[in-house]
Amino acid sequence: MSISVKCVKCGATLRVPDEAPGKKVRCASCQAVFVVPKPEAPAEPEPAAEPWQKFAKYVKIAPGFHDTAVRNDMRFQFVFKDKSSADEALGALPSEVLTALRRGDCWFRGPNKQGKYQLAWNKVELSIGQGKALMNRVVEAGGEIYEVIIE
Numbered sequence: 001m002s003i004s005v006k007c008v009k010c011g012a013t014l015r016v017p018d019e020a021p022g023k024k025v026r027c028a029s030c031q032a033v034f035v036v037p038k039p040e041a042p043a044e045p046e047p048a049a050e051p052w053q054k055f056a057k058y059v060k061i062a063p064g065f066h067d068t069a070v071r072n073d074m075r076f077q078f079v080f081k082d083k084s085s086a087d088e089a090l091g092a093l094p095s096e097v098l099t100a101l102r103r104g105d106c107w108f109r110g111p112n113k114q115g116k117y118q119l120a121w122n123k124v125e126l127s128i129g130q131g132k133a134l135m136n137r138v139v140e141a142g143g144e145i146y147e148v149i150i151e
């Protein structure tokens with residue numbers, strides 16, 4: 001493999017070996033000797049966005065909370081295309097999250113006006129990290145976040 005580099009003196013394009021950056025080469029056109037510049041370090045990859053962030057506009061998490069902070073007043077509303085996809089998503093949750101949802105106040109569970117299957121809880125006790133994991137699981141399973149308030 002080779003890379004192309006421009007001569008610093010005459011601008012001619014030279015083909016140089018892959019390992020040439022940092023070493024001297026001689027331009028075939030003008031005989032100038034110059035050091036092949038090292039390629040710029042690739043930019044740091046963007047941290048992968050978590051699935052729940054797709055619905056970030058529906059999620060209110062008061063600033064300043066660490067993921068380990070436990071809240072007992074989380075509010076969640078999710079919508080799924082039907083009951084079976086909701087059951088599938090919730091069935092795969094870690095048991096401590098399922099337990100917290102069962103203990104929470106589930107004030108709505110059923111088809112909504114749009115014909116989707118909606119679930120809503122108040123007063124769920126989880127750490128914020130667990131709450132985010134719950135939202136991720138819902139989104140990965142094809143569910144949508146309708147509203148989440150952690151404050």
Ligand SMILES: [Zn+2]
Pocket residue numbers: 007008009010011012027028029030031032
């Ligand atoms: Zn040259």
